[in-house]
Amino acid sequence: MATDDFFRARLDQMIDHRHPLAVLAGRMPWAQIESALAPAFARKSRSGQVVPGNGLFGTTLEIAGAGVSAAGRPRLPIRLMAALLYLKHAFNLSDEELVARWSENVVWQYFSGQDYYTPTLPCDATQIGRFRTAIGEAGVEELLKATIDTAVQSKAVRPAEFERVIVDTTVQEKAIAHPVDSRLLEIARAKVVQVAKRVGISLKQTFVQEGKELRRKAGGYAHAKQFKRLRRTVKRQRTILGIVLREIGRKLATATSESPGAIAHLNTLLERAERIRKQQPKDKNKLYALHAPEVECIGKGKARKPYEFGVKASFAVTHKSGLMVGARTFPGNPYDGHVLSAQLEQTTILLEDIGKKPKEAVVDLGYRGVDDDNPGVNIIHRGKYRSLTKQQRRWLKRRSAIEPAIGHLKSDNRLDRCYLKGELGDALHAVLCAAGYNIRWLMRAMLRLGLKAVLLRLNFGRLLTALMRSMSLEKNLSGHYTHPRMEIRAR
Numbered sequence: 241m242a243t244d245d246f247f248r249a250r251l252d253q254m255i256d257h258r259h260p261l262a263v264l265a266g267r268m269p270w271a272q273i274e275s276a277l278a279p280a281f282a283r284k285s286r287s288g289q290v291v292p293g294n295g296l297f298g299t300t301l302e303i304a305g306a307g308v309s310a311a312g313r314p315r316l317p318i319r320l321m322a323a324l325l326y327l328k329h330a331f332n333l334s335d336e337e338l339v340a341r342w343s344e345n346v347v348w349q350y351f352s353g354q355d356y357y358t359p360t361l362p363c364d365a366t367q368i369g370r371f372r373t374a375i376g377e378a379g380v381e382e383l384l385k386a387t388i389d390t391a392v393q394s395k396a397v398r399p400a401e402f403e404r405v406i407v408d409t410t411v412q413e414k415a416i417a418h419p420v421d422s423r424l425l426e427i428a429r430a431k432v433v434q435v436a437k438r439v440g441i442s443l444k445q446t447f448v449q450e451g452k453e454l455r456r457k458a459g460g461y462a463h464a465k466q467f468k469r470l471r472r473t474v475k476r477q478r479t480i481l482g483i484v485l486r487e488i489g490r491k492l493a494t495a496t497s498e499s500p501g502a503i504a505h506l507n508t509l510l511e512r513a514e515r516i517r518k519q520q521p522k523d524k525n526k527l528y529a530l531h532a533p534e535v536e537c538i539g540k541g542k543a544r545k546p547y548e549f550g551v552k553a554s555f556a557v558t559h560k561s562g563l564m565v566g567a568r569t570f571p572g573n574p575y576d577g578h579v580l581s582a583q584l585e586q587t588t589i590l591l592e593d594i595g596k597k598p599k600e601a602v603v604d605l606g607y608r609g610v611d612d613d614n615p616g617v618n619i620i621h622r623g624k625y626r627s628l629t630k631q632q633r634r635w636l637k638r639r640s641a642i643e644p645a646i647g648h649l650k651s652d653n654r655l656d657r658c659y660l661k662g663e664l665g666d667a668l669h670a671v672l673c674a675a676g677y678n679i680r681w682l683m684r685a686m687l688r689l690g691l692k693a694v695l696l697r698l699n700f701g702r703l704l705t706a707l708m709r710s711m712s713l714e715k716n717l718s719g720h721y722t723h724p725r726m727e728i729r730a731r
Contacts, residue, residue, distance in 0.1 A: 249357055251350040258690060260683035265351040267394055267686075269386050274318045276382040280375050281315055283308050316363055321371045322383060323352035324362065329653050329676025330683075335365035372660075372668055380671040385590045387678035388565060392594055396685035397561045402596040404559040404635065405566070406642040407583055407603050409576050410650075412569065412670055413550035414535045415659045419528040421521070422458035422470075425477040426451050427530055428513040429484055435506045436488050440496030443487055447480045454480075481517050485510060534663045536573045550658065551666045554583045555649070555674065557642050559602060559635065563681055564645070565590060567674035569666045576606035581613050602639045645677070653677050 255262055285308050293302040327348055328338045339361045342348050346357055372380070391397045417423065433446045454477050461470040488510065495503060515527045528535045528549055538548050552573055556566030566587040570579045580601065588597040600618045601607075608623050620632055621639075628636065650656040653676040658669045 251346055251354060251357055254346050254357065255350050259347050260686040260690075261347050261351050263686040263690065264390070264679070264682055265353075267390050269389055269393075270319050270322075270353065272389070273322050273382060273386050277318050277322065277375050277379050280379060281318070283310075316367065316371075317353065319353040320362060321368070323348075324368055325372065325380075325383060325672060326675060326679050327351070328368070329672050330679040331676075332652055332654050335368045338368070339363065339365050372672075373664075377664070377667050377671065380668050380675065381586070381590065384564070384567065384671055384675045384678065385593075387675055387682060388563065388590060389593060390682060391563055391678070391685065394682070394685065394689065396682065396689060397558065397563055399594050399596050401558045401560050401563075402565065402591050402594060403598060404600040404602065405556045405584075405587060405598045406559055406639055407554065407556045407566075407580060407601050407607070408642045408646065409552055409554045409579065409606070410646050410655075411538045411540060411548040411550050412553040412655055412658050412666060413548055414529070414532050414666075415657050416529040416532055416535060416549060419537075419549065420458075420462075421474050422455055422462075422477060424516050424527075424530065425474065425481050426455040428509075428516045429477075429481045431530060432484060432488060432506075432509050432513050435502075435509055438497070439499075439502050439506055441488060441491050441494065443484065443491075445483075447484065450480065451477070478517050481513065485513055485517070532661075534571055534666070536571070538573050551663075552579070553655075553666075553670045554579050555642065555646060555670075556583055556587050556598075557645050559600075559638060559641075562641060562645055564674040564677050567670045569663075569670045571663050571666070576604075577608065577610040577613075580607055580610055580619075584614060584617060600635070602635055604639065648680075649673050649677055652680065 257263070288303040288307070290301050290303055292299050294300075324338060324342065327333070327342070328335065331341075333341065342352070342362050343359055349358060352362070375382075392399060429447065429451050433443065433448075436443060454473050458470055458473045458477070461467070461473060488506075492503075492506075495506075497503060509530070512527060512530055512533060516530070519526050526537070527533055528537060534551065535549050536551060538550065538552060539546055540548065542548075551569050551571055553567065553569045554576075555564065557564055566583055568579070568583055568586055570582070580603070584598050584601065591597055598617060600620060601614070602620045605621055605623055607619060607621055611619055620628065620636055622636065625633065625636070646655075653673040655670070655673040658666055660666065660669050
């Protein structure tokens with residue numbers, strides 16, 4: 241033991257080992273997770289750079305920086321970063337809140353593989369995002385797979401339950417403001433003016449004051465339901481945005497910035513701003529946010545929220561226990577039935593080590609007519625009610641069990657709003673939400689299994705005590721034992 245560790249308290253002496261998260265820390269396959277994620281952080285060989293070198297025989301060209309570099313700060317432990325992702329989505333925390341609470345919670349530190357209590361932050365909050373991007377979609381699916389394997393190894397779920405799943409879709413909303421034409425036009429004008437100034441393009445007129453005034457007027461006209469004035473204001477906003485875009489297009493060749501990335505960013509913004517300027521209310525493939533072109537307008541028939549802006553996400557849970565065994569996002573708002581095969585494919589891959597795959601899928605009427613696309617899987621829905629057996633009809637009654645699971649994903653595991661960037665961010669966020677849901681599920685399972693063990697020991701103790709009492713009573717009876725009350729009566 242190091243000298244500085246002599247005066248530090250060990251976490252295993254500070255915590256209650258009956259805590260569900262502490263029990264779960266000893267059952268998670270951390271070695272499997274580290275081996276699966278390690279290739280994403282392997283140092284890569286570089287080709288190097290040709291530089292002139294002065295030697296004995298004059299100037300020669302040499303290759304510098306080739307091979308694998310050993311420079312740089314050592315990376316943080318993979319178990320620590322994976323545990324932080326689990327805790328983030330299990331307890332519905334942002335990256336900043338996560339690192340702050342981790343430094344105060346001894347059970348969380350024990351779950352992360354720490355030996356001693358550390359009052360400092362585990363890492364900067366930005367490092368969590370970089371780790372998440374580095375492992376990619378395959379890495380977060382490995383985190384989800386680890387929770388499923390833990391449930392099987394802990395006997396919290398039987399492997400036979402994975403043969404029947406419930407599948408449903410929902411909308412994972414993006415972190416954007418509600419799209420309004422006047423707001424989109426003003427944001428597009430302000431953003432392209434800002435980036436054009438950054439690359440060295442001087443504009444004759446930027447319409448800053450008029451743009452702000454028009455946006456304020458549009459909000460007032462919309463609130464007062466003065467739609468004729470509103471349309472006139474929006475038309476003027478389109479006009480000034482067109483003036484700015486055309487001037488930037490003419491002066492694009494005079495940009496003084498030497499950064500090709502800045503010029504490419506400006507071109508991207510010009511293209512998106514032109515789409516916003518031209519689009520009409522009833523057009524298809526509209527742009528709903530300047531910074532998030534992947535956002536779709538999706539209607540799920542909700543009375544309170546008729547339209548949601550985000551991406552369609554599909555989830556699969558076990559029919560009996562409700563363990564999450566699949567989570568995927570599908571850009572482009574496809575029909576529900578067309579995503580079933582891809583969802584079952586992901587679930588099959590996650591269950592490879594268990595040796596099971598879905599054979600029955602209990603779904604709603606949105607999945608009708610896709611039996612041919614899913615051979616080997618019996619699709620059960622209400623449209624086949626007359627041809628179903630009594631047992632299958634009982635299974636169908638439990639289809640709605642996925643609805644509260646999706647509700648908990650949104651309220652407890654951060655699925656209600658995605659703050660990650662791009663289509664990749666949407667895909668990572670959905671799978672991590674499912675992994676966080678499974679962590680909460682496993683904590684309840686650990687508590688349930690622990691209570692069963694306690695009750696079993698308690699019942700065994702009571703049985704043993706009763707047996708000892710009966711044996712002592714038989715011994716006394718054989719020795720002609722007389723109860724004191726019987727002696728009093730005899731007297």
